[in-house]
Amino acid sequence: MTVGYGFNAILTANPGMADQLVELLLTGLDEGNPGSSEYCLVYLVCRSASDPDVVHVTEGWTSEEDHHRIFAGEAAQAIVAKVQGFVATEGPYTDYVPVGGKAEF
Numbered sequence: 001m002t003v004g005y006g007f008n009a010i011l012t013a014n015p016g017m018a019d020q021l022v023e024l025l026l027t028g029l030d031e032g033n034p035g036s037s038e039y040c041l042v043y044l045v046c047r048s049a050s051d052p053d054v055v056h057v058t059e060g061w062t063s064e065e066d067h068h069r070i071f072a073g074e075a076a077q078a079i080v081a082k083v084q085g086f087v088a089t090e091g092p093y094t095d096y097v098p099v100g101g102k103a104e105f
Contacts, residue, residue: 003041003060003098005067010091011083013053021055021086022047027079034076035059039066042103053088060098 013021025045028035035043042060061067070076 001038001041001062004062005064005095006042006058006060006098007067007093007095009057009093011055011057011087012051012089012091013055013086014088015053017086018047018053018055021083024079024082024086025055025057028076032075033079034070034073037066037070039063039070042098044103054091064095 011021022045027033029043030036034040039062040059041062042058044056044058046056046058048054048056059067061070071080
């Protein structure tokens with residue numbers, strides 16, 4: 001499978017809540033959640049090096065349609081609802097078409 005659609009979201013946590021926000025976002029990788037989907041090929045949660053409250057989320061999906069279908073599901077909507085309680089502001093949301101790269105952990 002190849003990544004045909006992706007996006008980057010920038011979230012600013014409420015003061016002192018970035019650790020909890022990151023922990024919650026990483027539950028997206030748990031069995032049955034969006035990041036564990038066979039259609040989600042890239043799921044990265046990153047902290048800003050210069051602002052401890054800023055969290056970046058990068059996702060790569062097989063297609064935009066697959067992303068929207070999975071995020072319309074119960075598991076994704078439950079995470080999105082919880083995330084809102086930790087977020088003070090949402091920065092730019094950038095969608096893109098990946099052309100290549102690499103990620104290893």
